[in-house]
Amino acid sequence: MNLESEVLWLDEHRLVTLTELMEFSGLHETELLDLVHTGALPARDAPGGGLAFSARVLTMARTACRLRDDFELDTRGLAVALRLLERVRDLESEIARLRAQLPRT
């Protein structure tokens, strides 16, 4: 079949619930809440109560799930790894921004 598919943008604007984050990331509720409490996964209050997450967090949670499975990390290890990966991501963005300003020649 050649049907055009629904595409969801994983950005800061779209919000996902804790249940959706569990379903789509593969992490358990306790693991997600641990990562929220340590500050490794940014969360906000949902309008109707509970927690909400920007859709970008789904990418982080899926990374955490892969690291858990592939390296047998617990949530403390995952929290450290996620923080470091976010720092690397921020630094890479900054390098890309500065490189874009350099002349090509």
Add this chain to the structure above:
Amino acid sequence: MKYTDYYAALGIERGASAEDIKKAYRRLAQKYHPDVSKEPGAEARFKEIGEAWQTLKDPEKRAAYDALGSRPQGEEFRPPPDWARQHGGEQHSFDDVDFSDLFARFGGRGNGRDFSARQGQDFEVPVEISIEDAYRGTTLSLNLSLPEYESNGNLRRVPHTVKARIAAGAIDGQRLRLPGKGGKGMGGGRDGDLYLDITLKPHAVYRATGHDLYLDLPLAPWEAALGATVEVPTLAGAVNLKVPAGAATGQKLRLAGRGLPMPRGGAGDLFAVVQVVVPPPDEREQALYEQLRDLAKSSGFNPRRWGEGS
């Protein structure tokens, strides 16, 4: 199908102990894991390592793998007819089956007869699009070979074409999710999802960072000194840019809203980065530059005031 040497993938002997297999996997996984490694080819290498680990860590899968014998890497082969049955599987046909899928039904919790609900596998696919496509939006046509469970629980590869409309406003590093477009679920399990990791192809003119674009703006010395109106290409067509007098190399001239569009309205900016280009001298220009130099002696202009003014 092509034979894969899992022992070679992990760099160990065929008789390696379970502990040696684990150590080798951990060492290589840390080096090549795509979430932490930037080595070229890391993702493909990690896939080999992961497949080898998934099979060799499980005694039943390892026994089934070892029973295939030792063959050269990449050799075309088919498992013997009674091989699957001897190892608890029910594989009737090996058509459209990847080597890695052969062992999915052996060992672990699955004994070859586990028909409980399984969620389809999620897949992440890197996709490169041009800056023009990011600006206008585009429809991607992705040809994928995704594993599907047959009714007997075996896996086979099925070609799929997935079309995805990417609205204007994607940026480098943008992630998109296509629900239900990954591997098929089994026994009532939901289909997996497809994740697209967007990167922007390098462009001959523009350099993108977020929604902003940069381009080089070469200026002749007199354009930089006196100011000028110059034509600048933008993704919406050429526009005239007023260069102020006294423009210097490295100065960024902003064209507001001429960058990449944002999904919820508005757009980034386009920055023209000034580069003063000195033409090859001819005799008349040489004489004029000499006059400038002489004038500068009386004006006191010194472009190299190191250590002053801060």
